[in-house]
Amino acid sequence: MSAANRSGADNQPGVLVTGASGFVGRYLLRRLQTEPVTVSTLQRPRHDLLQPASLTELCQGVDTVYHLAAYAHVNQAQIKTLYATNVDGTINLLSAAVAAGVRRLVYVSSILADPAFDQPRTAYGEAKQRAESLLQAAHQAGDIEVVIVRPVNVYGVGMKGNLMTLLRLLRKGVMPPLPRFTQPFSLIGVEDLCQALVLAAQCSVGDNAPIYALTDGEHYDIKSLEQAMRTALGRSQPAWATPKAVxxxxxxxxxxxxxxLPINNSPGLRSYHALARNYAVDDTASQRDLGYNPRSTFYCTLPAIISAMDAGSAGADTSDTDNTQ
Known part of the structure; x- marks a missing residue:
C-alpha cells in the first residue's frame, strides 16, 4: 500500500473513497474489497480537502470517487468550518478529479439537502445542497459524470446519532416514554446504502446529474421503534407517554x-419537528434506476446492534455522512 492506502491489483480500475474511517466509509471499504477494483483512501493529515495541492496525486489513476467525507456535528460557532469542509472541500476534490480525468464522482449527500426534509433549515442541509449544485454544474458541462445520493438516517452496528442515543438511554433505564408520535419517517441500513453506492458508480446517466433518495423501503414511527427497543432490551413497556407539550x-x-453554549449536534426544535411531521421518503426512482434492492430493516438489525453494544464493540464514528436527523 502507498501513503494513499492503495490496495488491489494495478490493472484494476482505481477507486477513491473519502470519509473511509467513518461509519459508512468502513462498511463501503469492506464492500469494495469484494469488487474487482483498486481502492485508495484519503489519509489525513497528508491529504486534506481544504488543501487542494494535497488532492492532486490522490486522484491520479482513479476511475471513480466516492465522496463521503463531510463535517456534520457542529454547534453555532463551527458553521464556517462546516461550509468550508462541505462546500469548499467538495470543490477542491472536484477540481482534482476533473484534472486527473476521473470518470465518475458519486456524492453522498443527505436527504437534508432537500428543504422539504430540513425544517427549520440547517447549515448542514444548505451546505449539502450548495455542494450538489456545484457538482451538477460540472456534470452538465461534461467535465465529469456525477451521481448524487441522498440517504436518510443510517442504522447498523457501529451507528451513532439520535437512534443510538435513544437506545443507550433506554438501556440505562433513564429514558421516560416518548410522546405518542405516529408520523412516519424513513431509515436505511448501512449495508443497503453501500449496495446502492456501488450501483450508483455503474448506472447510466443523462445530461443532468441524477439525484437518488435512498431508504430501506420501510416506514417507521418513533413510538414503534421505542417499543421495539424496550422489548429487545428486556425492558417493560410503560403504560403512559410523555405529553407532547412537555x-x-x-x-x-x-x-x-x-x-x-458550545454543544455539538445539540437536539432541539428540529428534532421535535422530525418526530411530529411526516418525513417518509419515496425512493421509487432509486430502486427503479439503480436496480437497488434493500434487504434489511431496523427491526431485523436491532438485535445485532444491541449485541455489539453488549460486547463493547459498537465502534467509533468519525464524520463522514449524515446519519442523524
Whole structure:
C-alpha cells in the first residue's frame, strides 16, 4: 500500500473513497474489497480537502470517487468550518478529479439537502445542497459524470446519532416514554446504502446529474421503534407517554442551550419537528434506476446492534455522512 492506502491489483480500475474511517466509509471499504477494483483512501493529515495541492496525486489513476467525507456535528460557532469542509472541500476534490480525468464522482449527500426534509433549515442541509449544485454544474458541462445520493438516517452496528442515543438511554433505564408520535419517517441500513453506492458508480446517466433518495423501503414511527427497543432490551413497556407539550418545552430548552453554549449536534426544535411531521421518503426512482434492492430493516438489525453494544464493540464514528436527523 502507498501513503494513499492503495490496495488491489494495478490493472484494476482505481477507486477513491473519502470519509473511509467513518461509519459508512468502513462498511463501503469492506464492500469494495469484494469488487474487482483498486481502492485508495484519503489519509489525513497528508491529504486534506481544504488543501487542494494535497488532492492532486490522490486522484491520479482513479476511475471513480466516492465522496463521503463531510463535517456534520457542529454547534453555532463551527458553521464556517462546516461550509468550508462541505462546500469548499467538495470543490477542491472536484477540481482534482476533473484534472486527473476521473470518470465518475458519486456524492453522498443527505436527504437534508432537500428543504422539504430540513425544517427549520440547517447549515448542514444548505451546505449539502450548495455542494450538489456545484457538482451538477460540472456534470452538465461534461467535465465529469456525477451521481448524487441522498440517504436518510443510517442504522447498523457501529451507528451513532439520535437512534443510538435513544437506545443507550433506554438501556440505562433513564429514558421516560416518548410522546405518542405516529408520523412516519424513513431509515436505511448501512449495508443497503453501500449496495446502492456501488450501483450508483455503474448506472447510466443523462445530461443532468441524477439525484437518488435512498431508504430501506420501510416506514417507521418513533413510538414503534421505542417499543421495539424496550422489548429487545428486556425492558417493560410503560403504560403512559410523555405529553407532547412537555416534550416540546424540553426541545425548546435544548434549542436555546445549543445556540448559547458550545454543544455539538445539540437536539432541539428540529428534532421535535422530525418526530411530529411526516418525513417518509419515496425512493421509487432509486430502486427503479439503480436496480437497488434493500434487504434489511431496523427491526431485523436491532438485535445485532444491541449485541455489539453488549460486547463493547459498537465502534467509533468519525464524520463522514449524515446519519442523524
Amino acid at each position: 416534550f416540546y418545552l424540553g426541545a425548546l430548552t435544548l434549542e436555546i442551550a445549543g445556540r448559547l
